[in-house]
Amino acid sequence: MSKFTVGDLRAYLAGFDDSTELEFEGGLTFNYIKHRDTALILFNEIQAPLSDEFCAAHPDILVAFYKAPILEGPLTLIELPIL
DSSP states (O other): OOOOOHHHHHHHHTTSOTTOOOOOGGGOOEEEEEESSSEEEEESSEEOOOOHHHHHHOTTOOOOEEOOOOOOSOOOOOOOOOO
16 A cells, blocks of 8 residues: 555645535545544544455455444443453
């Protein structure tokens, strides 16, 4: 995989006005950018876990996202046994 830098992104966006809205293919919605050694772009949608069997059957699918339901009211924490 080739590196994609902040400079690359700035070059792509150079012709756009600051007020231009960004859309993401597939309906993803931007959440925030986490600063590490790299800039990690995070979306509001959750990355779905893919089983080994699914990956073997569909090697062209690298990632899947799903929109988590909006929960109302307080959350209740429960402990689950580790199998």
